[in-house]
Amino acid sequence: MKFLLIEDNQELANAIGSRMRLDGHVVDHAENLEDASEFVATGDYDLILLDIMLPDGDGREFLKRHRASDLDTPVIVLTARSQVSDRIGSLDLGADDYMTKPFDHAELEARCRAILRRRTKNTKTTIELGGVIFDPVAGRLKVAGTLVNLRNRELRLLEIFMNAPGQVFSKSKLSDRLFSYDDDVSENAIEVYIGRLRKRLSASDLGITTLRGIGYRLDQNE
Known part of the structure; x- marks a missing residue:
């Protein structure tokens, strides 16, 4: 947050x-x-x-x-x-x-x-979706029953997506949410974190879709 x-x-x-x-x-x-x-x-x-x-x-x-x-x-x-x-x-x-x-x-x-x-109208601390159990407060992620370690920004990026599955987030929007005003952010920072998060979710039914020129969206595979 x-x-x-x-x-x-x-x-x-x-x-x-x-x-x-x-x-x-x-x-x-x-x-x-x-x-x-x-x-x-x-x-x-x-x-x-x-x-x-x-x-x-x-x-x-x-x-x-x-x-x-x-x-x-x-x-x-x-x-x-x-x-x-x-x-x-x-x-x-x-x-x-x-x-x-x-x-x-x-x-x-x-x-x-x-x-x-x-x-967020969510009284529970955990979010369950597509074989993923995510607790943003405790900083815990389980994918297909296996505990997966996340770094801080990976955790907050996943939190953004999990709270709004199907919603498109532009690169600038994600950058604004993940970094403070004083942070020195490279142009490809968001792409790096998206790539890491995709690897963390690879064993689940969730995937991050790239909409070229628009942004990214968390989707649940059929």
Whole structure:
């Protein structure tokens, strides 16, 4: 998954980003609202972690604009404010959850997983399709009953496809989902990961179809 972290405390941002990247997620970090708006305008995110008190304004104004633009990206508000009225205000503006600093990072990760499951309308952690059992949370893949090891980006690429079988993803769309803004990505990076994933799925009934000039699609063989 790809997250946008909007947080001006560099130490906290580094801690959150490191934990999320260890789980295989891609994290873009904005230290202020101006940068956050640019990220949202040019990127596609699965979840936004939003601080309230930022150098150039109130994060709730960002949240208000975000929802007014009909963007449905889930948002978890992170703030030192603990008053009930603050929590209610953020939730009424469209926040999906609210965590008061300091918080436990394991709890934040659990809340992220819960929100993402609700978003995909999938209360189970595993996805089963075409002889494949995939658990993106645990990072486990079984193909024809055999456990297959995946590297982080292979895992997240498979997650994208497994959550939307039959949907076409362009190379630029996949690149945007797999890499952060600061990553130095070669032109053939997506082709390399697609090739690796095809090998991992070779014993299953699933295959990744290349639609030349358009993109890639996960298909189940007849």
